[in-house]
Every structure is written in C-alpha cells, then in structure tokens.
Amino acid sequence: MSQPVIHKLETEPHVADALATYIADLSAKFIAANGSFSVVLSGGTLIDTLRKLLEPPYIKSIDWSKWLIFFLDERVVPLDHPDSNYKLAYDGFLSKVPIPKSNIYPIKENLSPEEAADEYEQRLKQLVANNTLKTSPTTGFAKLDLMLVGMGPDGHVASLFCWHFQRFEKKKWVTFITDSPKPPPPRITFTFPLINSADQIAMVVTGEDAADAVKVALGEHASFGYPLPVQKVKPEGKLTWFLDSEATSGLK
DSSP: OOOOEEEEOSSHHHHHHHHHHHHHHHHHHHHHHHSOEEEEEOOTTHHHHTGGGGSTTHHHHSOGGGEEEEESEEESSOTTSTTOHHHHHHHHTGGGSOOOGGGBOOOOSSOOHHHHHHHHHHHHHHHHHTTSSEEOTTTSSEEOSEEEEOOOTTSOBTTBOTTOGGGGOOSOSEEEESOOSSSSOOEEEEOHHHHTTOSEEEEEEOSGGGHHHHHHHHSTTTTSSSOOGGGGOOOSSEEEEEEOTTTTTTOO
C-alpha cells in the first residue's frame, strides 16, 4: 500500500464537494478501463455526504448504468426496515440516480445472520467467476474498485468492532455478528482481507465525535498500543481520507 492521501477540509460541505469530484473521476477512469465501476457503500452519515453527486454536473456526466453497488456491512433486517443500510442508501441516493436495479446487490432477506453472510459471499464469488468483478492477484479475494468507508467514534469500520474476534478473520470474505454493541445486534460485514483487496478506499469522517479516534489513527502516536479497527484499513491500492475540521480537531 502506498502512503495514504489525507484531505483535511474545513467543513462537511467541503468534504461533500471533494468527495463528489473524487468519485466522479474514479468512475470515469474505471469505466474507461473495465466497462464498469464497482462501489461499496457504508451506512451512517456517508450517504448524505454523497449528495453532491445528485447535482450538476455529476448527475448528468456520470455513466450510472455501469455502476455496481455493494454494501460494506448490513443489519440483518428486512430491506424496508428503518435500520437497513440498503433503505438508507436507497432513500438518500440510489432512488435518485439511474443505476439499474440488477446492478444493486442488497443482502437476501429472511435468512439468519450466518446464512446471510454466506449467501452474500457466494454471490461475490459468483461475480468473480463470471468476470463481473476482478480478483486480487495478491489475496485471491474480490478486488472492488472503490469502497466508501465511514468510521464510528470508537474507531470501528464496517461492523468490525474493537473487541470482536471478527476483526481478525482471515479466510472469509463476509462474516456475521449477533452482538453488535450498536443496535440492531445481528449484522453481516465485509472482512478486512476483502476490504483491503480494494483498489481504492475513501475514509470519509466528519464531526467532532470522531476526533478522538482520528487522533489515535493519524496522530503522532498512531503506531503505539492496540490498533483501532480503522487502523487495519490498508488497501492494496490507495487509501484517501476525507476529513472536516471537527474530525481533525485533535490533531496537531
């Protein structure tokens, strides 16, 4: 992995502007090279920070028909449930852009967390087998083009929490938890080997509640002590941070 690129921006609207430009540029690059653009969405505030893509010039200039949408983690609830990351993404973003429904990959409903994780992993492997997705030559995992990753105040990413063994998973592409410290408890999540097989990862972190974890992850003592989950994000390609001044308020 190359050195991370760190964009320290003044406000969340500045982050939204910079993120839209970054995503649009990557979309054009990957579609020109491969004929598609695979994007992994997170929940939380990230979907709102994508709002500039819904405005000119991006809404017209991006070739939305070539996008493939996946979910970094998901709550094991019906897709129309208020806690669903799919519903959050659909209501705030996906319903407003012309991405074909067949290119959007939510979890399958009415399965246990373990079954839902296994089913999603098998679907990813099938997409690799039919060459819809690329393979990392290093890890053998799917190599997705762009993962849009948020971070919790405790430094967790996806549903990989500090004191949960799933953060150490090495073989599975997708795993599950039944005791998330944040409700709802049952979830599925990409594992770090799959996350770090990505070509590009954008860490999008805004707000004062993230400042302590940002200080640990990017501050002068980042290599000390027990690493936060966010510090395990080390893609094969490039990691780019998008931060506002509140999130970086603990940095010198």
